[in-house]
Amino acid sequence: MSKERLVVIGGVAAGMSAASSYRRLKPEAEAIVLEKDFFISYGSCSLPYYVSDEVKDFNQLISLTPKVAIEERGIDVRTRHEVSDIDLEKKQVHVRNLEKNETFVLDYDKLVITTGGLPIRPPLPGIDLDHVFTIRTLLDGIAIKKFIDDWGAFEVCVGSPECLYVNRFGNEKRPMKAVVVGGGYIGMEMCESLRKRGLEVSVVEKTDRVLGTMDGEITSIVEEKLLAEGVKLYKGTSVEGFKGLKGKVERVITDKGEFDADFVLLAIGARPNSDLAKKAGIALGVAGAIQVDEYMQTNVPGVFAAGDCAEAMHLVTGKKAYIALGTTANKQGRLAGENAAGLNKKFDGIVGTAVTKIFDLEVARTGLSSIDTKREGLKFFTSAIQGWSRSKAYPAGKKMTVLYIVEEGTGRLLGTQMVGQEGVAHRIDTLAACLYGRMTIDDVARLDLGYAPPFATVWDPILVGANVALKKMKQG
Amino acid sequence: MSKERLVVIGGVAAGMSAASSYRRLKPEAEAIVLEKDFFISYGSCSLPYYVSDEVKDFNQLISLTPKVAIEERGIDVRTRHEVSDIDLEKKQVHVRNLEKNETFVLDYDKLVITTGGLPIRPPLPGIDLDHVFTIRTLLDGIAIKKFIDDWGAFEVCVGSPECLYVNRFGNEKRPMKAVVVGGGYIGMEMCESLRKRGLEVSVVEKTDRVLGTMDGEITSIVEEKLLAEGVKLYKGTSVEGFKGLKGKVERVITDKGEFDADFVLLAIGARPNSDLAKKAGIALGVAGAIQVDEYMQTNVPGVFAAGDCAEAMHLVTGKKAYIALGTTANKQGRLAGENAAGLNKKFDGIVGTAVTKIFDLEVARTGLSSIDTKREGLKFFTSAIQGWSRSKAYPAGKKMTVLYIVEEGTGRLLGTQMVGQEGVAHRIDTLAACLYGRMTIDDVARLDLGYAPPFATVWDPILVGANVALKKMKQG
Numbered sequence: 003m004s005k006e007r008l009v010v011i012g013g014v015a016a017g018m019s020a021a022s023s024y025r026r027l028k029p030e031a032e033a034i035v036l037e038k039d040f041f042i043s044y045g046s047c048s049l050p051y052y053v054s055d056e057v058k059d060f061n062q063l064i065s066l067t068p069k070v071a072i073e074e075r076g077i078d079v080r081t082r083h084e085v086s087d088i089d090l091e092k093k094q095v096h097v098r099n100l101e102k103n104e105t106f107v108l109d110y111d112k113l114v115i116t117t118g119g120l121p122i123r124p125p126l127p128g129i130d131l132d133h134v135f136t137i138r139t140l141l142d143g144i145a146i147k148k149f150i151d152d153w154g155a156f157e158v159c160v161g162s163p164e165c166l167y168v169n170r171f172g173n174e175k176r177p178m179k180a181v182v183v184g185g186g187y188i189g190m191e192m193c194e195s196l197r198k199r200g201l202e203v204s205v206v207e208k209t210d211r212v213l214g215t216m217d218g219e220i221t222s223i224v225e226e227k228l229l230a231e232g233v234k235l236y237k238g239t240s241v242e243g244f245k246g247l248k249g250k251v252e253r254v255i256t257d258k259g260e261f262d263a264d265f266v267l268l269a270i271g272a273r274p275n276s277d278l279a280k281k282a283g284i285a286l287g288v289a290g291a292i293q294v295d296e297y298m299q300t301n302v303p304g305v306f307a308a309g310d311c312a313e314a315m316h317l318v319t320g321k322k323a324y325i326a327l328g329t330t331a332n333k334q335g336r337l338a339g340e341n342a343a344g345l346n347k348k349f350d351g352i353v354g355t356a357v358t359k360i361f362d363l364e365v366a367r368t369g370l371s372s373i374d375t376k377r378e379g380l381k382f383f384t385s386a387i388q389g390w391s392r393s394k395a396y397p398a399g400k401k402m403t404v405l406y407i408v409e410e411g412t413g414r415l416l417g418t419q420m421v422g423q424e425g426v427a428h429r430i431d432t433l434a435a436c437l438y439g440r441m442t443i444d445d446v447a448r449l450d451l452g453y454a455p456p457f458a459t460v461w462d463p464i465l466v467g468a469n470v471a472l473k474k475m476k477q478g
Numbered sequence: 479m480s481k482e483r484l485v486v487i488g489g490v491a492a493g494m495s496a497a498s499s500y501r502r503l504k505p506e507a508e509a510i511v512l513e514k515d516f517f518i519s520y521g522s523c524s525l526p527y528y529v530s531d532e533v534k535d536f537n538q539l540i541s542l543t544p545k546v547a548i549e550e551r552g553i554d555v556r557t558r559h560e561v562s563d564i565d566l567e568k569k570q571v572h573v574r575n576l577e578k579n580e581t582f583v584l585d586y587d588k589l590v591i592t593t594g595g596l597p598i599r600p601p602l603p604g605i606d607l608d609h610v611f612t613i614r615t616l617l618d619g620i621a622i623k624k625f626i627d628d629w630g631a632f633e634v635c636v637g638s639p640e641c642l643y644v645n646r647f648g649n650e651k652r653p654m655k656a657v658v659v660g661g662g663y664i665g666m667e668m669c670e671s672l673r674k675r676g677l678e679v680s681v682v683e684k685t686d687r688v689l690g691t692m693d694g695e696i697t698s699i700v701e702e703k704l705l706a707e708g709v710k711l712y713k714g715t716s717v718e719g720f721k722g723l724k725g726k727v728e729r730v731i732t733d734k735g736e737f738d739a740d741f742v743l744l745a746i747g748a749r750p751n752s753d754l755a756k757k758a759g760i761a762l763g764v765a766g767a768i769q770v771d772e773y774m775q776t777n778v779p780g781v782f783a784a785g786d787c788a789e790a791m792h793l794v795t796g797k798k799a800y801i802a803l804g805t806t807a808n809k810q811g812r813l814a815g816e817n818a819a820g821l822n823k824k825f826d827g828i829v830g831t832a833v834t835k836i837f838d839l840e841v842a843r844t845g846l847s848s849i850d851t852k853r854e855g856l857k858f859f860t861s862a863i864q865g866w867s868r869s870k871a872y873p874a875g876k877k878m879t880v881l882y883i884v885e886e887g888t889g890r891l892l893g894t895q896m897v898g899q900e901g902v903a904h905r906i907d908t909l910a911a912c913l914y915g916r917m918t919i920d921d922v923a924r925l926d927l928g929y930a931p932p933f934a935t936v937w938d939p940i941l942v943g944a945n946v947a948l949k950k951m952k953q954g
Contacts, residue, residue, distance in 0.1 A: 015936070048871045048931040062871040317926075328936050329929040350924045357928030366928055395524045395538040427933035428904035431940070432911050434926055439915030448826045450793075450910055452833030452842055453805045455524045457903035460491070460804050464907070 006031040008342050009095055009108060011085045011278070012116035013037030014044065015328055016309025018066055019335030020114040020342065021077045027343035033077045034108065036097055038084035041140045042068055047328050049143035050188070053150070054195035060144055088113070088282035090302055112304050112342040115279055115292060116335060119272035119310035119326050128244030131251040133177070134266040137188060149265070150199050153177060173250060177265040178202060181254045183241050185212030189269035190224065190360045193233050196265075197361075204234040204261055206241055206254065213365065217372050219386040219405050220419045224360055231361050236261075272326060274311045287313040289324035296348040298338040306342055308334035315351030318369050318416060318437055319378055325354050353437040354417075357427045366430035369417030369437045370407060381410040385471035389463025391425040393455035400424040404467035406443060413442040413475055418467075425457065429464060443471045482507040484818050485571055485584060487561045487754070488592035489513030490520065491804055492785025494542055495811030496590040496818065497553045503819035509553045510584065512573055514560035517616045518544055523804050525619035526664070529626070530671035536620055564589065564758035566778055588780050588818040591755055591768060592811060595748035595786035595802050604720030607727040609653070610742040613664060625741070626675050629653060653741040654678060657730045659717050661688030665745035666700065666836045669709050672741075673837075680710040680737055682717055682730065689841065693848050695862040695881050696895045700836055707837050712737075748802060750787045763789040765800035772824040774814040782818055784810035791827030794845050794892060794913055795854055801830055829913040830893075833903045842906035845893030845913045846883060857886040861947035865939025867901035869931035876900040880943035882919060889918040889951055894943075901933065905940060919947045 008024045010017045013035040021033040035042065043066035051057045068079040080097075086105070087096040095113070098105045121136035123129055135146050153173040180196045182189045185207035196203045205212065205228065211221040212228070212235070228235050236258065244266065245253040254261045274291035285301040287293030292307035294300055296315065300307050309331035316323035330352055337349050355368040375382045385406050392399030402422025409416055418433040420426045436446055447468035453460050461469075484500045486493045489511040497509040511518065519542035527533045544555040556573075562581070563572040571589070574581045597612035599605055611622050629652050656672045658665045661683035672679045681688065681704065687697040688704070688711070704711050712734065720742065721729040730737045750767035761777040763769030768783035770776055772791065776783050785807035792799035806828055813825050831844040851858045861882050868875030878898025885892055894909040896902045912922055923944035929936050937945075 045869060045871055045931065045936065047929065047936070048869055051872055051931055056873055057871045065870075327929070329927065329938075332936055352926045355926045355928045357930045357933055359930055359932045364933070368926075368928070393521060393524055394541075395521055395533045396527055397532055425904055427928060427930065428901060429907070431905070431925070431927045431938070432907040434928070435908050435911040435915065435917075438921065438925055439911070439917065441911075441915065445914065449907070449914055450828045450831045450844075451805065451907045452831045452844070452903060452910065453523065453803070454833045454835055454903065455521065455527055456835045457833055457840070460521065460523070460808055462805075462907070 006111045007109065008033045008112045008114065008339070009110035010035045010114045010116060011095065012118055012309070012311075013042035013079060013081070014046070014116070014118060014309075015331040016118075016335030016338070017114065017116035018043040018071065018077075019332050020116060020306070020308060020339035021071075022075055023336045023339035024343045025076055027340060027345065029076065031343070035071070035077055035079045036083040036085055036095070037079070037081045038100060039139060039141060040081055042066060042071065042079055042081060044140045045328070046138060046140065049137055049140070050191040050195040052143050053137075053147050053192065054198040055147075060140060063140060063143075085278060088278060088284075090282055090284070090305065093304075113306065114335075114338045114342055115284075115300070115305065115307040115311060116309045116331075117275040117278055117311045120275045121268065122271050122273055123268060124270075126241065126243045128246055128251065131244050131246040132249050133173070133251045133264065134244055134268060136268045137192065138272065149173070150177060150201070173264070175264070179262050180204070180265040180267065181206060181261050181263040182267045182269060183254070184268065184270035185209075185214065185237075186269060186271060187213070187356065187358045189267065191358060192267055192269060193228060193231070194359070194361050196267075197231055197233065201265065203232075204236060206236045206239050206256055206261070208238065208240045210237055212237075215371050215373055216365075216367055216419050217384060217405055219403060220365065220421045223403060223421045224363060224365060227361050227363050272310070274324060274326070276311050279307065279311070288322040289313070291324045296350070297341045297346065298334055298349055299341065306338035308338040314349070317351045317353050323352070323354070325352060327356060353434050355430060355434040357430060359427075362423050363421055364423065364426035365421045366426050367417065367419045368430050368434040369415065371417055371419065372407060375407055375416055380416065382407055382416055383410055383474060384408075385467065385474045387463065387467045387470050389466050390459050391422060392457065393459055396455040402426055402463055404463045406467055406471045408443045408471050408475060410475075413444055413472075415441055415443050415446055432464060443468050443475065447472050482587045483585065484509045484588045484590065484815070485586035486511045486590045486592060487571065488594055488785070488787075489518035489555060489557070490522070490592070490594060490785075491807040492594075492811030492814070493590065493592035494519040494547065494553075495808050496592060496782070496784060496815035497547075498551055499812045499815035500819045501552055503816060503821065505552065507819070511547070511553055511555045512559040512561055512571070513555070513557045514576065515615055515617060516557055518542060518547065518555055518557060520616045521804070522614060522616065525613055525616070526667040526671040528619050529613075529623050529668070530674040531623075536616060539616060539619075561754060564754060564760075566758055566760070566781065569780075589782065590811075590814045590818055591760075591776070591781065591783040591787060592785045592807075593751040593754055593787045596751045597744065598747050598749055599744060600746075602717065602719045604722055604727065607720050607722040608725050609727045609740065610720055610744060612744045613668065614748065626653060626677070651740070655738050656680070656741040656743065657682060657737050657739040658743045658745060659730070660744065660746035661685075661690065662745060662747060663689070663832065663834045665743065667834060668743055668745060669704060669707070670835070670837050673707055673709065677741065679708075680712060682712045682715045682732055682737070684714065684716045686713055688713075691847050691849055692841075692843055692895050693860060693881055695879055696841065696897045699879060699897045700839060700841060703837050703839050748786070750800060750802070752787050755783065755787070764798045765789070767800045772826070773817045773822065774810055774825055775817065782814040784814040790825070793827045793829050799828070799830070801828060803832060829910050831906060831910040833906055835903075838899050839897055840899065840902035841897045842902050843893065843895045844906050844910040845891065847893055847895065848883060851883055851892055856892065858883055858892055859886055859950060860884075861943065861950045863939065863943045863946050865942050866935050867898060868933065869935055872931040878902055878939055880939045882943055882947040884919045884947050884951060886951075889920055889948075891917055891919050891922055908940060919944050919951065923948050
């Protein structure tokens with residue numbers, strides 16, 4: 003081959019970011035993206051809002067079509083192309099065209115692996131029954147929404163002329179009873195979506211709380227909200243399997259009893275999809291994610307990894323972590339593409355910022371939670387306050403809880419969590435900046451934050467919380 | 479006197495914070511607050527929402543009444559007591575009881591001066607006509623609202639039994655035509671309030687834009703909003719005086735012509751009310767504000783100053799500045815009280831964060847504007863982008879503008895300004911934290927900010943703006 007060639011495995015957030023930044027820097031070079039799915043470059047974080055019908059058309063979730071990627075960015079996008087092997091020696095990938103069922107071999111100069119994450123599907127009895135869904139890809143979202151909308155047999159058309167059947171069998175009745183297995187972010191967001199669609203929703207969570215990595219002061223408020231919204235919550239309950247009729251799920255079996263279900267959402271987390279990299283001999287790091295350095299390069303020169311299949315440096319612990327989030331995937335992908343094109347740019351790392359909307363609650367975290375901090379063996383204390391989103395005089399203010407996690411002795415801010423109906427989602431970013439700057443709780447208490455009655459109290463809840471934490475620290 | 483005694487001159491934000499923190503630390507000591515007005519400890523930033531009637535009762539603006547301050551905090555609050563002189567030698571203040579018209583002398587061990595700011599009232603012809611208002615104190619707000627509500631003669635009762643006449647003459651008709659002189663924060667907020675009360679509103683601003691210290695990319699959007707809300711805007715127009723009939727204002731005279739007005743709001747800024755301190759021989763600093771060190775102490779040991787009468791260190795310039803804001807007043811006041819009680823706590827300083835709501839726009843700034851930066855003689859460039867408040871797929875997202883001011887060469891963040899209908903007010907605080915941490919625009923671009931479709935785009939507008947500014951810097 004004459005032109006320099008980048009091959010990217012996977013075409014969602016990280017993959018298309020990598021290909022795009024590479025082509026921007028090297029317009030003369032070739033960038034081939036191999037995506038086994040039908041779609042590229044979609045916002046999977048918006049899937050719950052597509053299912054809820056707040057987003058009507060799945061095309062709104064797509065930020066880049068293959069056509070636009072090819073014509074406007076000059077990226078050779080090949081959907082329905084699965085990579086079966088990476089030959090690091092020969093610098094080749096083995097590819098199967100899933101439409102034509104043909105295989106071929108492709109040379110590369112640089113390789114970026116963005117194979118994403120895989121939803122965990124434990125080998126429980128009945129897990130392969132129809133209507134035991136996971137929600138990770140756009141196709142998952144389409145299948146779920148179609149099942150709720152048109153529960154009879156249906157097909158989904160993806161581009162023209164191909165039509166894909168996502169539910170071959172259909173169902174005898176509209177789904178009424180949903181069981182969400184797992185109380186993490188996606189499970190919680192989907193509770194809202196499914197309630198909005200009129201389903202009865204039960205959550206089965208094996209630990210003692212939802213949003214298990216967050217602290218009880220925050221999660222108890224989320225649990226109250228679930229109950230207020232008519233969601234049944236079964237904590238400390240483990241799923242042992244599923245029973246069905248005619249291939250379709252009908253009951254969820256747990257250690258505490260059985261639940262009726264004509265819709266099951268498995269939302270018990272995801273693992274890095276690093277099997278292909280591992281098979282090729284590329285080193286894995288934390289949690290089985292592909293090991294990368296700060297340039298997003300794997301242990302093999304010229305081979306990069308980014309997004310949900312890769313690890314990231316956690317700036318609070320100074321250690322590698324596996325926290326799969328869309329923002330990180332975009333940043334890492336862009337950087338992997340830039341470095342594949344010859345730049346030498348570093349990805350500092352993450353501080354673990356995440357935000358979610360659960361019914362009318364905004365829930366946010368950054369840095370370490372108590373559980374994370376204990377795992378790191380750090381000495382810490384927590385301090386929580388209730389504040390208000392607006393000046394008390396100004397109408398319609400809402401309560402919010404702000405929880406700080408602070409290192410004993412040094413006073414270093416380790417993490418913050420917040421929950422409330424208003425003003426939480428963006429407040430967390432201020433603390434994310436503080437973590438990036440390695441600030442202490444004393445620094446946080448000194449911040450010069452904006453104040454106007456419609457947006458805050460004169461002592462912002464961030465400052466109130468920091469002052470209370472500071473006092474707690476001084477009193478030992 | 480046997481007990482140690484703190485005297486505080488002024489009982490609003492800074493003053494009551496000082497007295498409260500002093501008493502917390504020294505419950506055995508005496509704290510006397512002398513306030514010449516009827517009210518203490520009220521939220522003057524909420525006055526526009528009281529006038530607009532979003533806040534019904536002025537008592538909602540009061541966070542602490544004299545009764546509660548006396549009974550629960552043990553602070554000897556004396557309203558309607560004006561200090562006429564400070565004798566630094568004898569450590570005494572000369573006080574006039576305005577109700578009884580008696581004078582007396584009070585010894586102090588420590589003194590905190592929180593005399594606030596004074597609205598600028600230039601000696602223009604007709605400025606003393608009735609219904610030429612300023613809005614700074616709670617009494618100002620009460621007078622304005624009463625004038626709009628009950629334009630005939632009225633009185634205002636403040637506690638019992640005293641009743642205060644704020645409008646002796648009354649008016650023949652309901653005010654219809656308001657002229658707001660000055661396009662600063664308060665003027666802009668009051669445009670919204672007065673439009674909500676059904677008045678015709680014209681703004682007369684002598685410079686070429688409203689919110690004069692902010693950059694044109696931001697202020698042009700505010701000006702569009704004013705016009706869309708039916709506010710008439712006369713820029714580059716200087717007020718030369720006022721004409722009246724029977725002692726009441728009827729016309730505003732400018733260099734561009736005359737405007738009908740039965741209501742004038744003078745909102746052309748405030749100056750530090752430092753006359754008393756100056757007369758006593760206490761040193762003044764920048765802009766005529768009382769000079770203070772990082773402990774909020776004046777040049778006279780044991781005499782502190784805080785709030786709108788005092789200067790503050792600006793952390794971006796490293797120089798003293800006069801930026802009067804409620805948050806700073808509260809922080810400085812608390813610290814002055816703590817240090818008067820024997821602590822040794824430093825006030826780091828401010829970064830100039832301010833946020834305001836103008837109709838449905840959120841407008842925010844932190845750090846230096848272009849004008850500020852030029853004045854400092856720093857080399858800088860600006861970079862502005864348009865972003866979205868929500869994922870494009872998620873309904874009802876709003877546009878926002880993010881403007882960065884960056885030092886040439888070093889890439890140091892000097893300031894940020896934002897405007898938009900949603901998500902601006904709290905985003906600015908993230909940049910305030912970055913300024914506190916002396917971060918570069920490259921640091922800002924690397925922040926790990928939260929993402930969920932209802933709250934942001936996957937590249938938050940903060941990050942999009944930082945990346946564009948970074949690219950601009952690299953291209954020189």
